[in-house]
Amino acid sequence: MARAHNFSAGPAVLPLSVVEQLQEALPEFRDTRLGLMELSHRSAAFGEVIASARERLKRLLAVPEGYEVLFLQGGASLQFYMSALNLTAPGEAADYVLTGSWTKKALKEAARACDAKAIWDGGETGWKRVPRPGEYAPRDEAVYVYYTSNNTIFGTRWAEPPAVGEHHLVCDASSDICWGPMDVARHDVIFAGAQKNLGPSGVTAVILSPWAVERSRTAGQSRPGGLPSMLDYGLMVDKGSMFNTPNTFGVFALERVLAWLEDLGGLAVMAERNREKAALLYDELDRTDFWRPHAERDSRSLMNVTWRCADPELEPVFVKEADAAGLVALKGHRSVGGLRASIYNACPRESVEALVDFMRDFERRHG
Amino acid sequence: MARAHNFSAGPAVLPLSVVEQLQEALPEFRDTRLGLMELSHRSAAFGEVIASARERLKRLLAVPEGYEVLFLQGGASLQFYMSALNLTAPGEAADYVLTGSWTKKALKEAARACDAKAIWDGGETGWKRVPRPGEYAPRDEAVYVYYTSNNTIFGTRWAEPPAVGEHHLVCDASSDICWGPMDVARHDVIFAGAQKNLGPSGVTAVILSPWAVERSRTAGQSRPGGLPSMLDYGLMVDKGSMFNTPNTFGVFALERVLAWLEDLGGLAVMAERNREKAALLYDELDRTDFWRPHAERDSRSLMNVTWRCADPELEPVFVKEADAAGLVALKGHRSVGGLRASIYNACPRESVEALVDFMRDFERRHG
Numbered sequence: 028m029a030r031a032h033n034f035s036a037g038p039a040v041l042p043l044s045v046v047e048q049l050q051e052a053l054p055e056f057r058d059t060r061l062g063l064m065e066l067s068h069r070s071a072a073f074g075e076v077i078a079s080a081r082e083r084l085k086r087l088l089a090v091p092e093g094y095e096v097l098f099l100q101g102g103a104s105l106q107f108y109m110s111a112l113n114l115t116a117p118g119e120a121a122d123y124v125l126t127g128s129w130t131k132k133a134l135k136e137a138a139r140a141c142d143a144k145a146i147w148d149g150g151e152t153g154w155k156r157v158p159r160p161g162e163y164a165p166r167d168e169a170v171y172v173y174y175t176s177n178n179t180i181f182g183t184r185w186a187e188p189p190a191v192g193e194h195h196l197v198c199d200a201s202s203d204i205c206w207g208p209m210d211v212a213r214h215d216v217i218f219a220g221a222q223k224n225l226g227p228s229g230v231t232a233v234i235l236s237p238w239a240v241e242r243s244r245t246a247g248q249s250r251p252g253g254l255p256s257m258l259d260y261g262l263m264v265d266k267g268s269m270f271n272t273p274n275t276f277g278v279f280a281l282e283r284v285l286a287w288l289e290d291l292g293g294l295a296v297m298a299e300r301n302r303e304k305a306a307l308l309y310d311e312l313d314r315t316d317f318w319r320p321h322a323e324r325d326s327r328s329l330m331n332v333t334w335r336c337a338d339p340e341l342e343p344v345f346v347k348e349a350d351a352a353g354l355v356a357l358k359g360h361r362s363v364g365g366l367r368a369s370i371y372n373a374c375p376r377e378s379v380e381a382l383v384d385f386m387r388d389f390e391r392r393h394g
Numbered sequence: 395m396a397r398a399h400n401f402s403a404g405p406a407v408l409p410l411s412v413v414e415q416l417q418e419a420l421p422e423f424r425d426t427r428l429g430l431m432e433l434s435h436r437s438a439a440f441g442e443v444i445a446s447a448r449e450r451l452k453r454l455l456a457v458p459e460g461y462e463v464l465f466l467q468g469g470a471s472l473q474f475y476m477s478a479l480n481l482t483a484p485g486e487a488a489d490y491v492l493t494g495s496w497t498k499k500a501l502k503e504a505a506r507a508c509d510a511k512a513i514w515d516g517g518e519t520g521w522k523r524v525p526r527p528g529e530y531a532p533r534d535e536a537v538y539v540y541y542t543s544n545n546t547i548f549g550t551r552w553a554e555p556p557a558v559g560e561h562h563l564v565c566d567a568s569s570d571i572c573w574g575p576m577d578v579a580r581h582d583v584i585f586a587g588a589q590k591n592l593g594p595s596g597v598t599a600v601i602l603s604p605w606a607v608e609r610s611r612t613a614g615q616s617r618p619g620g621l622p623s624m625l626d627y628g629l630m631v632d633k634g635s636m637f638n639t640p641n642t643f644g645v646f647a648l649e650r651v652l653a654w655l656e657d658l659g660g661l662a663v664m665a666e667r668n669r670e671k672a673a674l675l676y677d678e679l680d681r682t683d684f685w686r687p688h689a690e691r692d693s694r695s696l697m698n699v700t701w702r703c704a705d706p707e708l709e710p711v712f713v714k715e716a717d718a719a720g721l722v723a724l725k726g727h728r729s730v731g732g733l734r735a736s737i738y739n740a741c742p743r744e745s746v747e748a749l750v751d752f753m754r755d756f757e758r759r760h761g
Contacts, residue, residue, distance in 0.1 A: 033429075229641025
């Protein structure tokens with residue numbers, strides 16, 4: 028048995044070197060004489076881990092001075108509610124650009140906390156692209172505009188953040204955070220479940236501007252009963268993400284993934300690698316009518332490549348034969364079908380090359 | 395370097411056999427050809443893991459037919475709010491028996507969601523014991539009574555659940571779940587952060603009676619905006635704890651800890667071992683005036699043993715010398731000081747024996 032080429036949409040492939048460091052730390056972590064999962068989150072050793080994770084993420088993304096970095100639990104799905112709850116007072120407006128299933132879910136949760144409204148709906152164009160400038164306009168009274176930088180299920184992405192003038196910006200970057208450099212200063216909240224590009228499931232990175240923290244302390248606290256502690260950005264900042272016990276193993280794994288990113292040269296290097304990997308795959312999809320890529324060209328994701336076969340009956344055959352050939356998890360999301368290759372940061376170029384080779388062979392045999 | 399005797403209050407010591415199984419699964423999990431942290435939570439392989447965790451916990455605790463078992467994120471601290479939010483409509487009453495810091499925090503969060511009130515306050519007796527029958531009386535209108543079965547910080551426990559007549563019962567069992575058999579049928583909600591007796595941090599086990607699930611679907615949903623999805627017990631039940639991506643590594647680790655408990659003979663065997671371990675330590679504390687045990691006898695915890703030195707200036711010396719002798723994490727909680735040995739299920743008898751030997755030696759040298 029050997030590790031397959033892993034195209035899982037998340038939890039997803041990790042660098043093997045990180046996996047090996049986790050193995051080593053499990054029974055004895057550094058000089059603590061305790062296992063990594065078996066030491067107090069209040070210990071000096073874990074304090075160093077979480078501080079290092081924070082600093083590494085700040086360096087990698089060039090997070091501006093004054094911004095805060097948190098590591099929370101609950102995934103992006105909890106952030107859908109928590110971001111609206113902290114940034115608005117009851118009845119205030121927030122605008123959502125719907126580019127896929129996850130933005131729709133975010134809107135639904137936000138609407139429990141404020142006057143949340145969709146200002147563009149990609150469902151009308153089959154979720155094949157993000158909007159073009161001029162196709163959406165935030166309400167003047169909107170406290171913030173919300174978008175999803177990369178759409179895991181449909182395989183689309185924003186090449187640039189939405190153009191929304193002076194409006195505050197909230198971004199779910201779960202499926203492409205750290206794919207390459209990002210203009211953090213343009214955002215007030217960026218959050219990301221770790222299980223795609225940052226590490227294991229069970230940790231959520233949250234980046235907050237000074238404005239976002241201040242809103243949590245004012246608008247958020249104006250809610251009846253105040254903000255529940257575990258949903259309070261300001262309190263989480265005050266407590267350094269340790270109001271209660273964090274997912275200590277997950278934070279360590281994330282810290283090791285960030286160290287791997289820094290060691291390989293940072294996000295400019297990573298971006299170049301990601302562009303090359305994605306180009307290999309999109310070139311193959313564009314080469315022949317045998318494949319039908321889903322996303323429009325200017326919205327193509329670099330992380331999740333989605334397509335169909337011209338003959339959809341070949342899709343389950345493709346998934347099965349690929350799996351037998353050691354290329355795993357290529358089935359499209361259960362809500363849309365088709366095929367999907369998730370090629371996050373830790374997916375090596377060799378895996379993409381192996382996939383392209385397999386695709387050519389598959390066409391020869393079934394075309 | 396070798397693993398020390400680990401008395402951490404949490405995250406806490408795990409069985410070495412479990413740690414070794416985690417090491418093995420990290421790069422390749424069973425026949426998946428994928429690493430344990432790198433496969434989809436929707437995969438058949440992970441589906442088996444979470445189903446097994448659920449079934450094992452049901453078997454171990456003899457959870458009654460019709461009860462539900464969830465594995466969520468956010469720790470007990472999120473359950474403080476979530477339990478009140480799901481079980482009450484706004485303005486309804488809930489009664490809290492305060493036996494330590496964690497119940498106080500639970501009351502604070504519940505008060506954001508309902509008319510939560512303390513009906514006994516252990517602070518008035520120095521947190522040395524839980525109340526005696528007759529010292530507390532729930533309000534007739536209270537929807538439920540809330541208690542903490544074991545108080546990690548003060549080292550006290552309820553030998554039996556509170557006597558509250560027909561009232562529904564909610565229990566934070568974070569620090570003693572599965573210490574031994576428990577009358578689950580007497581409860582409507584039992585929750586426990588995993589990082590003391592069940593596994594790593596970042597997973598919370600929640601057990602719900604049919605009544606609790608029904609309340610979530612009725613009283614809980616009567617709240618303005620409805621229940622946020624991630625805070626909705628009913629929805630989590632419907633989705634089998636997978637509304638979103640769970641902490642997959644954590645759930646696997648927990649499943650392995652439960653397998654270890656089943657393999658050693660279940661909770662009656664575990665209870666016997668725990669009583670013996672605790673007796674070793676309490677006998678030493680009672681043997682000499684050199685030590686000053688904190689908890690009153692009938693409230694003594696079997697999981698967290700707390701004491702002081704007659705001469706408090708010796709306490710930091712004790713912690714330091716013990717650490718040098720390979721006995722780690724014996725400092726009392728930062729809020730109360732003194733000494734504490736957490737001797738959860740996975741703490742072997744040999745560790746307690748080593749501690750008692752050290753204590754005798756320490757008295758000889760400093761007494």
